[in-house]
Each structure stands twice: as C-alpha cells, then as structure tokens.
Amino acid sequence: MDNMLTLMRALADPTRLRIAILIRQLELSVGELVQILGQSQPRVSRHIRILDEAGLAERRKEGSWVFLRPGPQLLAEHISALFTATTQDDARIIESDLKKLELVRAGRAQMAASYFEHHAGEWDSLRSLHVAESEVEAAMQQYLTISPLGRVLDIGTGTGRMIELFAKEAEHFTAIDNSAEMLRLARAKLAAVPAESRDAGKIDIMLGDFNALPLNDSSFDTILFHQVLHYAQAPERVIAEAARVLAPSGRMMIVDFAPHDREELRSVHAHARLGFSNDLILRAFANGGMHLAHHATLDGGELTVKIWLGQKFGQKKLDGSQPDNPDMENANRSGTQLKPDPQMRPKNRPEIRIVK
Structure with a gap:
C-alpha cells in the first residue's frame, strides 16, 4: 500500500504525468523533454528526480547527454487510470505534447538523413x-x-x-x-x-x-x-x-x-x-x-x-x-x-x- 501511495503521489503532479506519458512512447533526452514541455531545465530535472526516486523513470547518461526511460514501476495501468481522470484541459495539453513528440521523432530522422547525405560518398564507395x-x-x-x-x-x-x-x-x-x-x-x-x-x-x-x-x-x-x-x-x-x-x-x-x-x-x-x-x-x-x-x-x-x-x-x-x-x-x-x-x-x- 505504501508503495502504491508513493507512485500515485509522484504521478499526481500534471508535469510528471506528462513526462511519464511521453517516456512510455519514446526514450527522451532531458533537452527534448524541456523542448516538449516548454519549461526550464532545472524545473524539468526536479520532476525527473522525483520520478526516478519513485522507480517510475530511469536516468541514463550517454556522453554529455542524459536520457530518460520508463522505470520498473511505470506500468501501463497507472498511466491509463490517471489519464482517464484528467480534465478536458489536461487532455488537450497531453495531446499537444504527443504532437510535439512526433516533431522530436521527425527531427531525429532528419538528423540521420543529413548525416548519411553528408557521408553518402564514403558509404556508397564501401x-x-x-x-x-x-x-x-x-x-x-x-x-x-x-x-x-x-x-x-x-x-x-x-x-x-x-x-x-x-x-x-x-x-x-x-x-x-x-x-x-x-x-x-x-x-x-x-x-x-x-x-x-x-x-x-x-x-x-x-x-x-x-x-x-x-x-x-x-x-x-x-x-x-x-x-x-x-x-x-x-x-x-x-x-x-x-x-x-x-x-x-x-x-x-x-x-x-x-x-x-x-x-x-x-x-x-x-x-x-x-x-x-x-x-x-x-x-x-x-x-x-x-x-x-x-x-x-x-x-x-x-x-x-x-x-x-x-x-x-x-x-x-x-x-x-x-x-x-x-x-x-x-x-x-x-x-x-x-x-x-x-x-x-x-x-x-x-x-x-x-x-x-
């Protein structure tokens, strides 16, 4: 019961719920979350820390980047239950977040395409x-x-x-x-x-x-x-x-x-x-x-x-x-x-x- 209360408290904040929904879709860097949420990096990092401590998210360092992925406690039923309880305004915000997430996906794909275009001669010759x-x-x-x-x-x-x-x-x-x-x-x-x-x-x-x-x-x-x-x-x-x-x-x-x-x-x-x-x-x-x-x-x-x-x-x-x-x-x-x-x-x- 205590564990469930900890999880629910961590997800009770609207921003943390938004983060949880986003990382269920795609592993994201802190910078990408800042871009999607439209909040400052210190504020986003504080929310990430709370999710991490609750086992709802895991931070992974990759060079100078930090990525966030679902933790072992971030189960689909938690997200579904809280998502159905959101207000209409909250639902619109989450829908907007998911559209921005697609822009992040597209940006990654464009970066990959640019890389290969730049190195096309080398790859083609090999x-x-x-x-x-x-x-x-x-x-x-x-x-x-x-x-x-x-x-x-x-x-x-x-x-x-x-x-x-x-x-x-x-x-x-x-x-x-x-x-x-x-x-x-x-x-x-x-x-x-x-x-x-x-x-x-x-x-x-x-x-x-x-x-x-x-x-x-x-x-x-x-x-x-x-x-x-x-x-x-x-x-x-x-x-x-x-x-x-x-x-x-x-x-x-x-x-x-x-x-x-x-x-x-x-x-x-x-x-x-x-x-x-x-x-x-x-x-x-x-x-x-x-x-x-x-x-x-x-x-x-x-x-x-x-x-x-x-x-x-x-x-x-x-x-x-x-x-x-x-x-x-x-x-x-x-x-x-x-x-x-x-x-x-x-x-x-x-x-x-x-x-x-």
Whole structure:
C-alpha cells in the first residue's frame, strides 16, 4: 500500500504525468523533454528526480547527454487510470505534447538523413565493394529465425539497422555502441519499430565498449556483430567478452569480411582488421565455449561477406558428464586451430554460398 501511495503521489503532479506519458512512447533526452514541455531545465530535472526516486523513470547518461526511460514501476495501468481522470484541459495539453513528440521523432530522422547525405560518398564507395546488403540481411534472417531470438544484444549497433530487422521478433532488444552520435542515429530507427514494442520498454539503446560490456553474465540469448568486428584491435578478446554475456545454448552471429587487401579500408574507414579467416573465428568460438552452427559465404564484389553463427554449449549435465561436444572442449583447452566441420551443421542446413 505504501508503495502504491508513493507512485500515485509522484504521478499526481500534471508535469510528471506528462513526462511519464511521453517516456512510455519514446526514450527522451532531458533537452527534448524541456523542448516538449516548454519549461526550464532545472524545473524539468526536479520532476525527473522525483520520478526516478519513485522507480517510475530511469536516468541514463550517454556522453554529455542524459536520457530518460520508463522505470520498473511505470506500468501501463497507472498511466491509463490517471489519464482517464484528467480534465478536458489536461487532455488537450497531453495531446499537444504527443504532437510535439512526433516533431522530436521527425527531427531525429532528419538528423540521420543529413548525416548519411553528408557521408553518402564514403558509404556508397564501401557498399559497391560487396554483395547487396539486402542479400546479407536475408541470409541473416534465414539463420536467426530457425529458433526464437529471445533476449537480443546488438554490439556496435551503429545506425541501428538491426533494430529495424529484429526488434519486433525479440523478447527484448539491447543495442550498444561506443559512439553517442551513432546512438542518436540508431534512436531515429525506433520510428520503424511497432509502437507496442516501444511502449513496452522492449528496446534499450546504451553507450558501451565492446571490450568491456556493462552487462551481466549469461544475460542474452542472441548476440549480433554486424560489420563491426573489423574495428576491434583484439577481436578474439571481444568475442570472448561477448561470450561472457551469452546464455548457455545462446547464439552469436558475426557478419564481416573474409580476408582482403583493401588497405584503404584501414586508412580511410578506420578498419583495424582487413577481414577474418575461418580459423580465427572458429578458434574464438571454441575459446568462448561455442561451436559453429552455420556458416555462409556471400560473393558479389571485391569483398566477400562471411556469416558465422556460433552456439554456446549448454550447462554441464547434472550427472557430471561432459558437454555435448567433447572434441570442441578438448580443442578449447589445447588451443588447436579448428577447421569448419560439415558434421557440426544440422541436417538439411548446408552452407549457403551466394555467388554473383
């Protein structure tokens, strides 16, 4: 009862109710809330603090920005009950807020469009070197939809394309990047996600480093590296860190280039690695307690795109027997460089090879 009274008191203020309704729709920065509410930043920050203390909102720092998202206590029924109790004047104010929220969405989308227009030459020159992204994405979807996605982590989300592709099917989707600018671009992609997913707090966008993920062990069922691993100075360590947060029997998909000699990708696009061999990825999977479940090679330009899907071994059996693949376990201990093994692929799931 005391907890409910605390929640109701926190939401009794009209401005705090407006904030709660807004962040149920979209994670917003403090500056964006100031813009929508038409109030001073100190006043808005005071309301945010009260909502935060009541568990109705959570503050998240991202570089020099602070974003607000729904807290664990901000349940839909609280909002619905209070919204129905508002006066006609209050309802008009909330309707106006929601219209301003759409302007914020549009502003984010415009920012993303301007960024890509500015960098269009760089992106186009890179895309022209490999098979169309639509074919890469189709192959990713074919592999990942074999079983439920569960809790998804997109490492190095960049512009947030994976949010568009997979958030709807995920139980929960977390997108992480070390660039605050890229995360603002990714946030613009949320407009393409069904409203019920955004409203349920199903998507988290957060700042973080793939070398030291700010996430709990075994907390994700599906992990994605889409054209990001080539930025890693120590890719095997990055894969090991991702394996730490992957749950037993979880899947890790890596989409990147096969080894190549396009040195300008290092000098112009800041790639730390010029592609990856099967041996390196298999060794990294083994060291992370995974085996290769699927593998695809997509030819269609000067650069070959590879897809590796690893699956983590389940927990040790209660009777103390060995995991499902003792050969991989032995290779993990000995450091043996593993070759792709066709028998590791499920029946009727041959390697996909797309040649243009």
